[in-house]
Each structure stands twice: as C-alpha cells, then as structure tokens.
Amino acid sequence: MEKWSAATIRDFRRTLLDWYDQEGRDLPWRQDHDPYHVWVSEIMLQQTQVNTVIPYYQNFMATFPTVTDLANADEATLLKAWQGLGYYSRARNLQRAARQIVTDYQGHWPKTAAELTDLVGIGPYTAGAIASIAFGEVVPAVDGNAFRVFARLLLIDDDIAKPQTRQVFERAIQPIVDPKRPGAFNQAIMDLGASYMRAKNSDPEHSPVKAFDASYQTGRVADFPVKTKAPRPKLIPYYAVIVHSPAGYLLVQRDATQMLTGYWTFPLLLQADLPPADATETNNLAQDLAAITRQFKTDYQLDLDLTVVGGQPVSHTYTHQRWRVKLLVAELATTPSLAFFPGKWVAGSEIATLPLPKVQEKMMTRFQNQGHPAAFAKN
DNA sequence: TAGTCGTGGCT
DNA sequence: TAGCCAAGACT
Incomplete structure (x- = not known):
C-alpha cells in the first residue's frame, strides 16, 4: 500500500476539488445540502445508477416534500413511488427512519455519522455521506467508488468483497479527506469513480488525478480493486x-x-x-x-x-x-x-x-x- | 461471515 | 448470451 506525505495529501485535495468545482455533475439532489434531500438521494443511489435515480428522486420529492410527509404516507403510495427501483426494503426502511426522526428525535436530525447509523437503512457509507455533505463532518463516505478509486490510487489489494476490508479503506482515506470541504471531497471521489476511474472503460490517462494514481503509473489499473466474484443465481x-x-x-x-x-x-x-x-x-x-x-x-x-x-x-x-x-x-x-x-x-x-x-x-x-x-x- | 435483497445498462 | 457492474444494508 502506498503512503502519502502531508504535502502529497494537500496537493491531491487541491487537484481533486479544483476539478470537482469545474466538472462536478449538476444533479437534482445537489441543489442544496438539506439532510432530507441528501438522505433520500443516498438511499436511492444504493446499488443504483445515477440516471435511473433522477426521475424517481424528482417524483419522490414532489410526492413527499418533507420528512413529515414521508412519515405520514400510506405504504401503497410509498411502494408505488419506489416501483422499479428495486431493493424494496429500502423504501420501507426509509419510512421507518422518517418516523424515527419525527418521533424519537422530534424532527431534529442527528448530525454525526455515528448517530446517523442508528436510523434504519443507514449503514456506514450512507452515514458518512450524510454527515459530510449535510453537516460538514470530516469523515469518509466509503462506497464502491471510494473502494475502487483508493484501491487504485494507493495500491490497496485487500478483497473489497470482504466486510472487514472496509476498515482498511476507512483508515486509509480518513487522513486524506479535506477538513474544510469533506462533503465536496466525498462527492468528488464519487464523480471520479463514475468517470475516469470506472470499473469498466476507465480512462486513467485523462484523469485529473493521474499523477496520484499509482495503479496507472505502474501499468496495473486492471488489477485494482481486488474483488472475489459472487456465486451464480x-x-x-x-x-x-x-x-x-x-x-x-x-x-x-x-x-x-x-x-x-x-x-x-x-x-x-x-x-x-x-x-x-x-x-x-x-x-x-x-x-x-x-x-x-x-x-x-x-x-x-x-x-x-x-x-x-x-x-x-x-x-x-x-x-x-x-x-x-x-x-x-x-x-x-x-x-x-x-x-x-x-x-x-x-x-x-x-x-x-x-x-x-x-x-x-x-x-x-x-x-x-x-x-x-x-x-x-x-x- | 456469508447470504439475502431488484433492476437496468453494458459488453 | 451470460455475466458484471451500479452512491449498500441487514441478518
């Protein structure tokens, strides 16, 4: 595994965020940092592509404008709004968590990743995403993009299919997250992972951070991340x-x-x-x-x-x-x-x-x- | 821990 | 085609 100096980390943050400020995607849930907006989008985006989510997100916000509306919604309306998105327990957990927020938290959002994990359907990734984007907490949001991007940047060869590998990445990424703009940093990593550093058809040659990409510099992009394959259906x-x-x-x-x-x-x-x-x-x-x-x-x-x-x-x-x-x-x-x-x-x-x-x-x-x-x- | 849980896109 | 992949969480 590569280890970056403090100077390299500062250089990387500046390069990444400059690129993100210029080329970051303009998405419906990036209009503001409202935790409800961030939360709903993050749940929808779990294992689901951005282009699929966009129309669902817009319809969802028109149907359930606030967390209270979601808490009070009848289940049939909720499931109909989620129809076609898949992983339907996400929708039911979303409403359970909305009711947790309204009743247990009196409508006041918990603001740290550690507390957000207490809400149903919010795991380590989503907690980090909401905490950093909506509340500015300096924590990583380790999703598939972060696994892939940092596996390549730092030559981390732990198997990302194994649960215990998460902490390896969290510990590696934590000191690199920009303390001034943690939310932008995490979203920039996702945009990078969805463009120049995709799983397939990646384009590391033109990546804004190619100078930091150890896998590219050593001609081993295809070897990262390491991931064991799932069994056949x-x-x-x-x-x-x-x-x-x-x-x-x-x-x-x-x-x-x-x-x-x-x-x-x-x-x-x-x-x-x-x-x-x-x-x-x-x-x-x-x-x-x-x-x-x-x-x-x-x-x-x-x-x-x-x-x-x-x-x-x-x-x-x-x-x-x-x-x-x-x-x-x-x-x-x-x-x-x-x-x-x-x-x-x-x-x-x-x-x-x-x-x-x-x-x-x-x-x-x-x-x-x-x-x-x-x-x-x-x- | 490893299995469970949807759908669409792309090669 | 069949398989892999896409902003994972839960048990």
Whole structure:
C-alpha cells in the first residue's frame, strides 16, 4: 500500500476539488445540502445508477416534500413511488427512519455519522455521506467508488468483497479527506469513480488525478480493486396461477417473510412445493396441474379448470435467484368467495394502480401477448 | 461471515 | 448470451 506525505495529501485535495468545482455533475439532489434531500438521494443511489435515480428522486420529492410527509404516507403510495427501483426494503426502511426522526428525535436530525447509523437503512457509507455533505463532518463516505478509486490510487489489494476490508479503506482515506470541504471531497471521489476511474472503460490517462494514481503509473489499473466474484443465481421454477372472474384477476400481496414485500403478483407456487411426481413416465406438467387444482380446491375452496398459457415461461433474474415462471390460467364464469384465500379480485384496468414488481409486469405482458390483448388495458 | 435483497445498462 | 457492474444494508 502506498503512503502519502502531508504535502502529497494537500496537493491531491487541491487537484481533486479544483476539478470537482469545474466538472462536478449538476444533479437534482445537489441543489442544496438539506439532510432530507441528501438522505433520500443516498438511499436511492444504493446499488443504483445515477440516471435511473433522477426521475424517481424528482417524483419522490414532489410526492413527499418533507420528512413529515414521508412519515405520514400510506405504504401503497410509498411502494408505488419506489416501483422499479428495486431493493424494496429500502423504501420501507426509509419510512421507518422518517418516523424515527419525527418521533424519537422530534424532527431534529442527528448530525454525526455515528448517530446517523442508528436510523434504519443507514449503514456506514450512507452515514458518512450524510454527515459530510449535510453537516460538514470530516469523515469518509466509503462506497464502491471510494473502494475502487483508493484501491487504485494507493495500491490497496485487500478483497473489497470482504466486510472487514472496509476498515482498511476507512483508515486509509480518513487522513486524506479535506477538513474544510469533506462533503465536496466525498462527492468528488464519487464523480471520479463514475468517470475516469470506472470499473469498466476507465480512462486513467485523462484523469485529473493521474499523477496520484499509482495503479496507472505502474501499468496495473486492471488489477485494482481486488474483488472475489459472487456465486451464480440459483434456478427456481414457479407456476403463476392467473385466475380470472367477472370481478377481475386474483392477486396476492407478498408478506414480510418474502422478497418483494408489500408488492402484488398473481399467486405464485413453487414447483418444488408441489407433491412429488411418481417415478413413472407420467407427464410432470399434467401432475403439477392436478396438484395445483387439488390444492386450490382443498385449501381455498376454489374450483379451477387450468390451462397452460402459450409461449416460453417468464424468466426473471435477481442477484441470487433466477425465476422461471410457467403461466397457467383459469377462467371462471362467476365470482367465487375469497373467504379462504388470502388475496383479492382486481379489475384488469385497476391492476396498474397497485405497486407491482418487474416480474409481475413481465407476466402480464406475456399473458396479453398470448391471446389476451385487452386483459389489462387502461380505461 | 456469508447470504439475502431488484433492476437496468453494458459488453 | 451470460455475466458484471451500479452512491449498500441487514441478518
């Protein structure tokens, strides 16, 4: 690992901040240093690209202008505002933290990184970002950009995929943070990491800090940062049961034990949960259809005549799971009671008003393209 | 600690 | 295409 002298540190700060003042990005959440604005933007930006966040941020601020508005919002409105951003626990934690601020802190923000970590959804990175940008605390904000930028600048070869590596970087960066402008310093590092010092297609030759870039000076940019790769997503087969009656489509809201908590989908059944097939030559699909029909009858008192929706199964890949969803449909002439089924009927024209995950949108599109073009038409 | 948790862009 | 990456936190 490289060690910088006090003179080098001063030179680096000046070079970095001069560049940032000239070339730093003009982003909606950089209009001011309001902690609410900084906080919401930082949560949205977790594992999410800037261009994706911009329209969500603008809509979010129009819908929930203050932390009090967010604390008082109903969950459906909140989840709808977050729909498509992913990592949906961020949205629910955001509201939990808003309520913490309003009730536990009487609306007064904690102003240090150490205190900010007590708010749900604020970890070491986000605490450093808010503390430095909104309150001027001299602390690093170590995100993926900071890992990458300083791994290259200082030739730090610790594996950034390992949790204990964070403190290595925090200790290395802390003395370099500009004590006069810690927020600008941290944001400048992020802008650098999103431009000249990207993970792929980096351009260290034209970087404003190339003179400080030990990886570039020694021809080893591609070797930093060191990061072990994640395991491959696991294939998980599902059946989606599309039940249509005069009252609309049968939808279920995902509970707190599941991913996509609070969002609505067609009923989904794990293929692995269905009664096992015989060890004979019998058709698996037919057996599964029979098992699903039996389950709806006995558990929910719903009589379904299931048919397979044409086309390929819907495929949707998450970070650690790859869903393969076969669509089934049952058309009912009359609307049965849902006294035994944990879901509700929703008119085709009303489904889009609910918070829906991407996989549900894919299933709806596939269904429409397989002989039901007007199923979810908007009125 | 290592696994969990979404989606879109890009190669 | 399949895989990696993008302003991580939580358990």
